[in-house]
Amino acid sequence: MKRPPKDNLASNRVISRRALIVGASQLAIAGVLTMRMRNLQLEQADTFRLLADENRINIKLLAPARGLIHDRNGTLLAGNEQNYRITMTREEAGDIEEVLANLAQLIPLTETQIAEAVREMNNRSAFVPVTIADRLSWDDIAKVTVNAPALPGVTADVGLSRFYPRGSDMAHVVGYVGPVSDYDLSRIESPDPLLQIPKFQIGKTGIENKMETELRGSAGTRQIEVNAIGRVMRELSREEGIPGSDLQLTIDADLQRYVEARLDGESAGAVVIDLENGDLRSIVSSPSFDPNLFVRGISVADWQGLNENPYRPLAAKAVQGIYPPGSTFKMITALAAVEDGVVDPEETVLCRGFTEVAGTRFHCWKSGGHGNMNLHDSLKHSCDCYYYEICQRVGIDKIAAMARRFGLGIRHDLPLSAVASGLAPDKEWKTKTHGEDWRIGDTVNASIGQGYVLASPLQLAVMAARLATGRTITPRLINAIDGVRVPIPEAEPIGVNENTLRRIRAAMDAVVNSNRGTAYGARITEVEMRMAGKTGTSQVRRITAEERARGVTRNADLPWERRDHALFVSFAPADNPKYAVAVVVEHGGGGSAVAAPIARDIVLQALYEGPPPLSAYPSAMRGRISEQQRKIEEHMPAGSVAMNDRA
Missing domain, CATH: 3.40.710.10 (DD-peptidase/beta-lactamase superfamily)
Incomplete structure (x- = not known):
């Protein structure tokens, strides 16, 4: 049966409206995709080019400043000091023994330190940096930086290290910190990523140990650009960590x-x-x-002296x-x-x-x-x-x-x-x-x-x-x-x-x-x-x-x-x-x-x-x-x- 002309006209109007909506939607989606492609290809092209070009963007964790410890009157009992150090990453170094030999010509490194560094790098993931030497002078850091092209995988860095200005006075109360050990990691169910930072210090005894969570703080991040031979070219971004909490003790x-x-x-x-x-x-x-x-890092002689003392100083x-x-x-x-x-x-x-x-x-x-x-x-x-x-x-x-x-x-x-x-x-x-x-x-x-x-x-x-x-x-x-x-x-x-x-x-x-x-x-x-x-x-x-x-x-x-x-x-x-x-x-x-x-x-x-x-x-x-x-x-x-x- 033939439909009346009036019905055909209404049906055509509905179809035209639907076609318009579908077309507009497709056009909008295409526009969004075009704008996103433009953003990726033009505005962020340099960023993605760097990321794709020999993995030259590195993201590193930044250790936060450890919380300070004071006595009841504000006297500093545990503080932080700058620590210049040298780290090395196995996957970037190639022949690690050759690099270490070259490094030893620039800074004082004993055979024991070299052997320990090789052992630690072989035990850790290839991408995890390992501290080779710390508490170096500015002159030592300068030598390593100038010779960076000959030292692939080696990085000069500056961090914070703990120090105790009152010496032996507060040793049994405040305690002390030391590098994270495998034993420390084995006792923690879900280790903080901070603990993977080379030679990161955590509390071993006393308040440093019992208040570790409060004193540690939260990690920051640093994004850097390096060239083909591993030299740092520039810092792209930095987000500082959250420092640990400061403690005031009741002790005078x-x-x-x-x-x-x-x-x-x-x-x-x-x-x-x-x-x-x-x-x-x-x-x-x-x-x-x-x-x-x-x-x-206590010497063998000092350790033996403390352990063999009949008065048990520890x-x-x-x-x-x-x-x-x-x-x-x-x-x-x-x-x-x-x-x-x-x-x-x-x-x-x-x-x-x-x-x-x-x-x-x-x-x-x-x-x-x-x-x-x-x-x-x-x-x-x-x-x-x-x-x-x-x-x-x-x-x-x-x-x-x-x-x-x-x-x-x-x-x-x-x-x-x-x-x-x-x-x-x-x-x-x-x-x-x-x-x-x-x-x-x-x-x-x-x-x-x-x-x-x-x-x-x-x-x-x-x-x-x-x-x-x-x-x-x-x-x-x-x-x-x-x-x-x-x-x-x-x-x-x-x-x-x-x-x-x-x-x-x-x-x-x-x-x-x-x-x-x-x-x-x-x-x-x-x-x-x-x-x-x-x-x-x-x-x-x-x-x-x-x-x-x-x-x-x-x-x-x-x-x-x-x-x-x-x-x-x-x-x-x-x-x-x-x-x-x-x-x-x-x-x-x-x-x-x-x-x-x-x-x-x-x-x-x-x-x-x-x-x-x-x-x-x-x-x-x-x-x-x-x-x-x-x-x-x-x-x-x-x-x-x-x-x-x-x-």
Whole structure:
């Protein structure tokens, strides 16, 4: 059937409209393609010609500046310095041994360095540059740059390297960095591309290691044009990386330097805590080492010297070392017994020089005995027999629980290497660890900080801080990150009767300031600066019955490694505590003779924020103290606080 003319006209109009739309769309697409082709062929022709011409565009990662580390007053503890270096890429070099031989004629390269470079290049991908030499002079860099045509694959570069201006002062706290090793890479599930940069430095110990992510930053990129022989012609683009975060520590660098100088010659650890907020003002392990040795590549001789030193300079004794706390633990035993109601503080216990428990004789340090001792006098005179008696009434589980409440036997969360947990043992622990039942003799030993009990100087300082304040002081080391203050954890009440704590503090005051106290020789004569504390001497060897019968051998007559450890915990001023200090001297002998005077000097240095006046010392000591201060001043490197005597 034939369609009406009117219908045909409408149908033609629809078809024409559709054809117009399709045609316009095709024209638009063709226009876009034409414009894109014009852009690629004309405007970006040079760029793509370079990319296609012998791969002459290289894109390299740019290492960001590592974050700086400062002390609480802004003193630089870890910084960055320019480092001129030479790198080499195997795929661009051709005969790498020939290129290295030519390079050795321009800069000092030993056979060992050359062999190491060849080994590393063969172990890495052909396109990964390998550092051949670093810490070069500008003259060396200039020689290599001028002779670039004869050195294919060799690039002169400048980067940043870590340095530690305070040397050994902060080695155990700040730590050090070193080149990324295969071992480092094997421990990381998804390594940051930055770690592939030749000799890229990452934290190995201390804060450098524990705060690596914050300090590292993010990589930048650099696009360069090179000619056919590998010489850099120009830099096409550069996008700088994001620098790492700057850290401010709670440490006082000047106090830290003083403490290290005061511990010179000892194998020891010392910790100073600010009682207002838990800030660690000083954490020193002695002897120390220069962390710059590791950044630059430590020599075999230096490494052997550090490893073979019996005083173990690489060990962070202040947080990593754990020792029997000796009599510094007696406050914990006393608190557990009094709080449990099994002992009245005024009750006396007879000390005859020994206590017999289950057929075994446990001796007091004073062979003739102390006579009748109450809580106050037992701490002042450090009577052992008093604690042998009261510990049997309260039991080890309650003693261990009290120890943990005061910071012993727990790991404090600090960004430092190998922070020790110590040990506050109980019955369950011995069953799990040794498969044996706890014995009453174990409790007796633990009551005076011997046997299984172990604590670090850090833990002992926390214990002293909590005794002084009655609050759960938590140690903190990071004060601010990029200028933003790190929150201070709130110190809750410790949950011990305040009257009991007052008795303990009064006894610790008497330890130092009573003329019959065990630390009277380490007293401070400025009344407002008076120190309270507790001595400790922990055995590292067993004294046999035969030795007791003929007389116990003096520490001075024993080999160094068999002498007792010397300990002292303290807080000051006694009436209004501001700082807590703990000192442990390995194999130092007696706590009263060795550790207490060191703690006293550290306390005074902290309270006076510098050298104390001689009037703070007993008059008979002032001549010796003045000479000691002079020697410390000579020991302390340039840049430290002067140790001038003050009237």
